Amino acid sequence: MGQPLLSVRDLQVRFPTTRGLVQAVNGVDFDIERGAMLGVVGESGCGKSVTAKTLMNLLPRTAEVSGEITFDGEDVRAIARSRRKHFWGVKMTMVFQDPMTSLNPVKRCGEQIAETLRYHLNMGHDEAMARAVDLLEQVGIPEPARRVRQFPHELSGGLRQRVVIAMALACEPELLIADEPTTAVDVTVQKRLLDLLDELRRDRGMSMILITHDLGVARGRCDEVAVMYAGRLVERAATEVLFSDARHPYTSALLRTIPRIDQPSHTRLEPIEGRPPELIRPADQCAFAPRCRHAQADCLDGIPAVVDNADGRIFACRYPANTEDGRRSYLANEAAGRTVTGLEIAQPKETN
């Protein structure tokens, strides 16, 4: 494949607050090939949106960023000031969760799309408006010529999100970052939006990062999925591998916590006990250890190293799920009735 389109190495993001430094992102690495779709999943506060905003250079000035972000061979954090304004929004664009707040309520939809074209590509007014109609048609909005003259409040949530997608595509980006693009819409609309993004990505050979808390969405749409927890990337693998044979206990716990439509009603769910750790002065231990059924004494001694067996997946765990070590550690905890961190293990469960 040659060199990846985007490559992120040891990304760290810290926010100074009155209570101390918040380690929002703590050493994240990933690559995206051209035309690929990477899913980033995790719960609220795991750092997935902060990662996206860092890539888009949208963080507040107080944020302290370190690490390498290379886009198409170029160091993104060192782009010359003069070229910056036509980098973000042209080569790399983003779609946000709530379409109503990403559109200007007092401007017609067409003008908002045309504005992007005029600013970045120096198009004239008429040309830009004609292109806006084209774009609305490409994102599957019926009667685009009428819609360009409408205001955002006149459109349904699904159509608004399509307008936002049209804006993001206006300058033919090479990478589109979609941060929870379908969280605010209904399932039938969600399916149509995801189908649309898939189709656009294939037609244009565009790369995509899809950030979502919905594991089902990631499973159905992404080539590769990265799981984040407490600011770290705990596991990354090809989608099918991740969902069928997860290594990190957090990934496997997440998969078991969601109700599935193919299970009978009243199936007991397995929640993940406890809460994610504080990101201020994190302890020098595996962040998931207090909630992990596999945890052993050495899990509390330093952050686990990232295991890369060059089999296309990485994970950061000493007692990975679905392996002999993991099973042994779990059985030992089960026999003791609790883990070293005091997490009680109530009923016996089969392997995990």
Next chain:
Amino acid sequence: MAGSGHAALRSGDRTLLSVRDLVVEFPISRRERVHAVSGVSFDVAEGETLGIVGESGCGKSTVARAIVQLNKITSGVVEYSGTDLAQLDGEALRKVRPELQMIFQDPISSLNPRRRIRDVITEGLSIWNEGSGSWTQERIDELMNAVGIDPKFGDRRPHQFSGGQCQRIGIARALALDPKVLICDEPVSALDVSVQAQVLNIIEDMKARYGLTILFISHDLSVVKNVSDRIIVMYLGKVCEIGSAEEIYARPRHPYTRALLASIPEPAETVDPSEGNIIGELPSPMNPPTGCRFNTRCPHATDICFTEEPLVAAVDGSDHFVACHHPVEIAVSVGA
């Protein structure tokens, strides 16, 4: 789609709550009205969990609020243990209210941020003059333990708890008055998946422990399947399909139910993924289509669907009901 009719109502002593021909309309100007709920009938047996699913604007929350009389009912009957709640007012209604309690979607905004959570949970009892006394405090402790909140944190305020904990406090508050019916309006949609599982398990535990009858509203089909005994699928103020949870998922008959099941990220195996490609947008509830309300988007619609409203009817005499002129025959469908 679009069903009125009483076919799905069961007779018998076990029926605790029965809703018949419920219509809720909201005037928005002198001429126009939003037809939020238009002729919905169903019943809930004692100890049953009834799930209501549907997309935004289908009227599921309005139904819930209408049952506890938070919305004014335009017409229809909400019969609870033999009394029509819609006919009650003032003191009579107030007397019934402890028996029907509700929990809401946003756990944080449904708790008063300035009050200690012990007071929040006790308030219902205080209103009924049972707020003091050691017996009450013991009961509050028991409730807090039951939902997994340590009673020693009773003096804390809502902002000191996470979203999942606030939702559990909301559940404890709803249970303080020992209700018969618990109405849950999207109780887990604002929560992360790991916390969602905790709250769903607690709702199941509370149902077993306090013998609750539950009305569970959600847009998430897998969540509804997990907690419900019976499910109603709604679209634009009407009932599409009613049946047992297993039946609705194993043998969906209504084209809209099938579209929903095919649209979720990991589609049900009983439908073809292409059935999720329904066309167009939700029609305006101010001016809903005549005939079947799903006719503008239904792949099977014929002339009769535009002129005549389908009634809720039993499928082959079973307790699976569908309101459709052309219900999908399961024999020819995929994977069934």
